[in-house]
Amino acid sequence: MVHGLLFWVEFRIDIDIKSVGVANTMLVKQLSQMSATQEYLNIHCHRRWSHGLELLSLDTAEITADAEIGGFYSLGLHPWFMASQDIRQALAKIAARAHDPAMLAIGECGLDKAIETGLAEQLPVFQSQIRLSEQFAKPLIIHCVQAFNELMRCKTANRPAQAWIVHGFRGKPALARQLIRQGFYLSFGKALRNETGYAGQALAAIPIERLFLETDADEASISEIYGLAAKITGLDVKNLQTCILGNFKRVFLHD
Numbered sequence: 001m002v003h004g005l006l007f008w009v010e011f012r013i014d015i016d017i018k019s020v021g022v023a024n025t026m027l028v029k030q031l032s033q034m035s036a037t038q039e040y041l042n043i044h045c046h047r048r049w050s051h052g053l054e055l056l057s058l059d060t061a062e063i064t065a066d067a068e069i070g071g072f073y074s075l076g077l078h079p080w081f082m083a084s085q086d087i088r089q090a091l092a093k094i095a096a097r098a099h100d101p102a103m104l105a106i107g108e109c110g111l112d113k114a115i116e117t118g119l120a121e122q123l124p125v126f127q128s129q130i131r132l133s134e135q136f137a138k139p140l141i142i143h144c145v146q147a148f149n150e151l152m153r154c155k156t157a158n159r160p161a162q163a164w165i166v167h168g169f170r171g172k173p174a175l176a177r178q179l180i181r182q183g184f185y186l187s188f189g190k191a192l193r194n195e196t197g198y199a200g201q202a203l204a205a206i207p208i209e210r211l212f213l214e215t216d217a218d219e220a221s222i223s224e225i226y227g228l229a230a231k232i233t234g235l236d237v238k239n240l241q242t243c244i245l246g247n248f249k250r251v252f253l254h255d
């Protein structure tokens with residue numbers, strides 16, 4: 001990990017507007033401002049904090065196909081909300097909105113063994129969202145509960161070009177390493193507060209180049225999460241911001 005750190009400490013965020021494409025001018029503008037101030041990036045939240053760059057996570061059940069959404073967001077069909085929606089319509093909504101440059105990712109979507117809806121029903125819905133992610137070149141933000149083997153099998157079978165980001169990771173370091181070997185990115189949130197939990201150990205076990213941070217639905221602020229992650233990685237917050245912004249640029253701007 002140390003050599004990864006050194007690389008990123010010296011890495012300067014350099015926004016190349018041409019490489020991003022004209023459609024993403026809004027993103028480029030915000031990133032250009034951020035590169036000067038080195039702000040926070042919150043990869044997954046359920047309300048706006050207006051604190052740095054944020055991806056508001058929306059479910060297809062929450063919005064209409066033409067709803068006005070300020071700022072950046074991800075849109076997906078969450079396994080929790082499958083039962084209450086027309087799956088076909090929900091997927092069509094994602095496809096229709098995917099032309100919006102402010103929609104940066106597909107998700108949260110994924111697999112959850114702790115709910116009533118069976119995995120056999122969840123898998124095709126997840127598979128459809130994998131296809132949309134590849135089709136529209138937008139990364140996947142993944143919700144995964146007790147289904148990591150199935151998730152890894154999906155990744156092997158699909159060999160996606162897009163990044164797969166497991167959000168709210170709190171598993172053991174061995175699982176984190178396994179996911180990293182398979183090319184996943186991991187995002188950590190409030191679980192870092194728990195000093196006896198696995199999240200901190202898992203974060204310490206992965207390369208910083210695969211790290212994102214988030215607030216999810218919790219009341220912890222993104223600055224607190226960065227502070228916790230900085231302590232674990234031994235980086236100061238400014239360097240951590242630079243690293244994560246670099247990850248964001250690579251994953252979302254395909255740079």
Ligand SMILES: [Zn+2]
Binds near residue numbers: 046057108216217
């Ligand atoms: Zn969430």
